[in-house]
Amino acid sequence: TQLLEQSPQFLSIQEGENLTVYCNSSSVFSSLQWYRQEPGEGPVLLVTVVTGGEVKKLKRLTFQFGDARKDSSLHITAAQPGDTGLYLCAGRSGSARQLTFGSGTQLTVLP
């Protein structure tokens, strides 16, 4: 069974602060995705990374895939209240059709 562990589980910060959330596994993933989910809604895809060491930027969000493709991080610069939500990482192994999700990081950005 492949597991993805996310840390921290909860994070509450002030507007303007920077933060990093982590997604770790003992398994190798062929691709890894990050989603954001708001209350009462389904997850929305933010980014997909597929190459070890890959870095992708989406405005104030920076995503990195570990060299060994077992871990990933999400860094947010100058967080805003609109960034509040549940951040989920999800990995896919080989030819598997399913995504394995982490348990998420609940981020709250206070104005």
Add this chain to the structure above:
Amino acid sequence: DAGVTQSPTHLIKTRGQQVTLRCSPKSGHDTVSWYQQALGQGPQFIFQYYEEEERQRGNFPDRFSGHQFPNYSSELNVNALLLGDSALYLCASSWGTGYEKLFFGSGTQLSVL
């Protein structure tokens, strides 16, 4: 362009009952996946349907079954409901294979009393 739509949005059942949840995929998508999300957890894969057949299944008992129709819409059926089946059930649609970009619906919140 309508996204993924799920119905109903909320449902309350009692133990032992049966439930059917419905999903219409995003226009142009032919693959539907179902996930169960318990409170405070990430979604867990139930199964995926393509060309009206179950392509892959997660670690869920046979009480969970599904169907895909020729128009690509899908149903999730759960028999003999247990209290532990209370969760948000999410449908996700995609097209083709490879690095699939999943689009999720808003889910059906099922409460089993």
